[in-house]
Amino acid sequence: MAVTIIDVAKRAGTSTAVVSYVFNDGPRGVSDDARRRVLAAAAELGYRPNRIARALRASHSGFIGVISPDSSNPYFAQLDRALIAAIGARGATPLISHPGPAGMTDEQALRSLLGAQIDGLVMVPWEGRTLEADLTQSSTPIVFAHHRPDGARGPFVPADDEHAVELAFRHLREQHGHERIGFWAGPDDRGPAGRRLETWRSLTAEGDEPHRSGYSRAAARDVMVGLDRSALEPAIIAATDEQAIGLLAAAHIRGIRVPDELAIVSLDGTSGTDCTVPALSVVRQPVEEMAERAVAALIDGTVDRVETRGSLVTRESCGCTPAGGETTPAGAASV
Amino acid sequence: MAVTIIDVAKRAGTSTAVVSYVFNDGPRGVSDDARRRVLAAAAELGYRPNRIARALRASHSGFIGVISPDSSNPYFAQLDRALIAAIGARGATPLISHPGPAGMTDEQALRSLLGAQIDGLVMVPWEGRTLEADLTQSSTPIVFAHHRPDGARGPFVPADDEHAVELAFRHLREQHGHERIGFWAGPDDRGPAGRRLETWRSLTAEGDEPHRSGYSRAAARDVMVGLDRSALEPAIIAATDEQAIGLLAAAHIRGIRVPDELAIVSLDGTSGTDCTVPALSVVRQPVEEMAERAVAALIDGTVDRVETRGSLVTRESCGCTPAGGETTPAGAASV
DNA sequence: TTGTACGCGTTATCAT
DNA sequence: ATGATAACGCGTACAA
Numbered sequence: 001m002a003v004t005i006i007d008v009a010k011r012a013g014t015s016t017a018v019v020s021y022v023f024n025d026g027p028r029g030v031s032d033d034a035r036r037r038v039l040a041a042a043a044e045l046g047y048r049p050n051r052i053a054r055a056l057r058a059s060h061s062g063f064i065g066v067i068s069p070d071s072s073n074p075y076f077a078q079l080d081r082a083l084i085a086a087i088g089a090r091g092a093t094p095l096i097s098h099p100g101p102a103g104m105t106d107e108q109a110l111r112s113l114l115g116a117q118i119d120g121l122v123m124v125p126w127e128g129r130t131l132e133a134d135l136t137q138s139s140t141p142i143v144f145a146h147h148r149p150d151g152a153r154g155p156f157v158p159a160d161d162e163h164a165v166e167l168a169f170r171h172l173r174e175q176h177g178h179e180r181i182g183f184w185a186g187p188d189d190r191g192p193a194g195r196r197l198e199t200w201r202s203l204t205a206e207g208d209e210p211h212r213s214g215y216s217r218a219a220a221r222d223v224m225v226g227l228d229r230s231a232l233e234p235a236i237i238a239a240t241d242e243q244a245i246g247l248l249a250a251a252h253i254r255g256i257r258v259p260d261e262l263a264i265v266s267l268d269g270t271s272g273t274d275c276t277v278p279a280l281s282v283v284r285q286p287v288e289e290m291a292e293r294a295v296a297a298l299i300d301g302t303v304d305r306v307e308t309r310g311s312l313v314t315r316e317s318c319g320c321t322p323a324g325g326e327t328t329p330a331g332a333a334s335v
Numbered sequence: 336m337a338v339t340i341i342d343v344a345k346r347a348g349t350s351t352a353v354v355s356y357v358f359n360d361g362p363r364g365v366s367d368d369a370r371r372r373v374l375a376a377a378a379e380l381g382y383r384p385n386r387i388a389r390a391l392r393a394s395h396s397g398f399i400g401v402i403s404p405d406s407s408n409p410y411f412a413q414l415d416r417a418l419i420a421a422i423g424a425r426g427a428t429p430l431i432s433h434p435g436p437a438g439m440t441d442e443q444a445l446r447s448l449l450g451a452q453i454d455g456l457v458m459v460p461w462e463g464r465t466l467e468a469d470l471t472q473s474s475t476p477i478v479f480a481h482h483r484p485d486g487a488r489g490p491f492v493p494a495d496d497e498h499a500v501e502l503a504f505r506h507l508r509e510q511h512g513h514e515r516i517g518f519w520a521g522p523d524d525r526g527p528a529g530r531r532l533e534t535w536r537s538l539t540a541e542g543d544e545p546h547r548s549g550y551s552r553a554a555a556r557d558v559m560v561g562l563d564r565s566a567l568e569p570a571i572i573a574a575t576d577e578q579a580i581g582l583l584a585a586a587h588i589r590g591i592r593v594p595d596e597l598a599i600v601s602l603d604g605t606s607g608t609d610c611t612v613p614a615l616s617v618v619r620q621p622v623e624e625m626a627e628r629a630v631a632a633l634i635d636g637t638v639d640r641v642e643t644r645g646s647l648v649t650r651e652s653c654g655c656t657p658a659g660g661e662t663t664p665a666g667a668a669s670v
Numbered sequence: 671t672t673g674t675a676c677g678c679g680t681t682a683t684c685a686t
Numbered sequence: 687a688t689g690a691t692a693a694c695g696c697g698t699a700c701a702a
Contacts, residue, residue, distance in 0.1 A: 002474070049450055050450060051451045052390045052451065056387050056391050063451075072416070074607075077412045077416070081412070081433065084433055088432065088433065088439065093447060093448075093451060094430075094431050095429075095430060096419060096429050096430075096431050097428065098416065098423065112428060113428075115383050115384055115386040116428065217607070217609070217610040221610055248610070248612055249609075249611070252658055253658040272552070274553065275553065275580050275581055275584040276612070277587040277611070279584065323587055
């Protein structure tokens with residue numbers, strides 16, 4: 001049986017209230033003598049406050065829920081870990097759920113977490129998914145990160161989509177003189193990837209169509225391996241790192257030289273992109289900052305409307321630097 | 336204020352016990368009529384059982400703790416997600432904590448989780464770390480995955496270390512005729528990476544020394560970029576994928592052709608390795624299986640002593656297949 | 671079927 | 687000021 005507050009009180013020769021006051025620094029003072037005895041007793045017995053009981057009483061738990069796609073995609077993994085770190089840094093405990101094709105639905109995950117008395121929830125929804133209305137009805141505060149489905153309300157910390165594409169596009173055009181700049185899109189056009197695609201459409205010639213594949217490396221690689229050479233622009237912006245890495249693999253398989261014959265810039269900038277062959281030029285999404293803001297919005301009630309900004313990191317794949325180089329052009333973050 | 340079991344009981348004109356029986360399918364039967372009324376009342380009011388209260392009463396919470404390194408390493412990320420999936424598949428909710436240099440210590444993470452009434456804990460410790468004794472004293476069941484520090488007790492689901500190195504070594508020697516096979520090790524020799532290194536030592540000529548770098552891609556890349564060409568064996572086994580990817584990047588920067596001038600096999604086989612340039616030959620660790628077993632050991636009390644076995648996946652970097660190919664040699668899993 | 675004691679920590683209330 | 691007592695939160699399971 002676990003050590004309870006009663007055991008500690010008994011051993012310290014005092015009441016449970018005093019023990020509680022000691023452990024919470026309040027709401028009432030405790031004499032030095034009593035405090036010492038309580039601390040000693042707690043140490044001897046190995047007392048550990050039961051957070052469940054505390055949560056029941058206090059009706060807030062110190063738990064923050066996180067729902068994010070169970071994806072092998074490093075971008076989501078990175079966002080996930082950044083959220084976990086941000087939550088932990090504020091003394092709360094993250095409660096994770098990964099709904100996905102294989103397991104729970106978003107609603108089940110939500111229900112499960114809401115029942116756990118979480119103080120708040122950070123939701124990173126699957127792109128394109130919509131959510132049932134009862135989500136928004138909950139009194140538990142929810143913030144969305146990366147994507148907010150149509151119709152859902154609540155604070156939203158988006159990735160940098162529009163501006164990032166502009167950055168990449170202008171770099172390829174102005175620094176490298178590319179006139180035809182293609183876009184490698186996902187299978188559908190909802191969510192952030194859709195916004196990225198739309199921005200590209202607004203910048204390129206009317207009638208230009210993007211390439212499309214699933215979001216995995218292998219999917220992008222396989223599509224590009226089967227592509228007619230003439231269909232390939234001399235420069236391509238990839239909606240995600242995963243796809244860009246797949247394109248690199250396909251270029252290697254087909255003997256297409258990057259960046260000489262094909263320049264590539266990608267739009268996530270996860271940490272893996274600096275050691276690809278050749279190293280990828282990217283617009284780096286400020287994932288840690290996004291996580292920090294999402295958690296701040298939740299805990300402090302900060303409604304932060306300032307959008308995050310990606311920054312251009314030029315390496316070899318756009319043609320900027322030789323193998324091994326990396327630069328972050330001054331002022332690149334502002335377009 | 337949230338809807339409680341009392342509200343539902345009142346509205347259904349019954350007692351709280353009956354409501355509880357309905358929601359838990361027991362431990363006692365309920366008449367169809369009463370069940371209907373309870374369900375109707377619950378639906379109307381939007382009742383959601385409070386897991387915290389349930390946990391307090393039942394003294395088991397449905398929470399499973401996971402402590403794993405807050406690493407950007409995809410191997411740990413993959414293990415992490417596999418654990419989360421395995422826990423979710425059994426109807427439990429994972430409670431994650433990522434101690435690390437920046438944030439909590441292992442002990443703090445542990446304390447935080449133990450206070451949350453978790454039913455069990457899967458621990459993926461930092462290699463080389465030791466744990467305070469009070470960990471093992473806890474009545475909460477703990478299983479270790481990937482690594483178990485010296486002196487710690489409890490079920491342990493290791494990665495395939497010894498056998499994986501043998502597999503890689505024999506493949507390079509017997510299929511490719513390499514006589515000098517180097518090893519790329521981590522900065523220290525504790526934990527799984529150390530076991531991998533030891534196995535290599537037992538297979539190679541006396542006196543051969545491994546290369547060393549940190550575990551990150553960039554660390555391995557930078558060390559290899561600075562390495563004297565004569566110090567490089569024609570074939571190298573990398574302790575981890577991350578290091579192998581760094582070696583690929585370094586080979587590209589220095590113009591060393593893989594696999595012609597340098598063959599590489601790596602020992603994690605995370606999903607990223609199939610789209611590197613060139614694609615990495617690996618011994619794939621059965622991460623999902625490890626996660627499944629760890630959770631089974633925890634929930635079912637299964638003490639599974641059968642070790643997991645990695646399997647060889649040969650791609651381009653060892654010289655087996657041309658760009659784009661991949662094979663899993665029959666019987667490769669048994670050495 | 672119903673009533674209710676129980677689990678554990680918090681805090682309002684009473685006592686000193 | 688400081689300490690002690692007890693009600694409370696909510697679901698569970700035993701006694702009635």
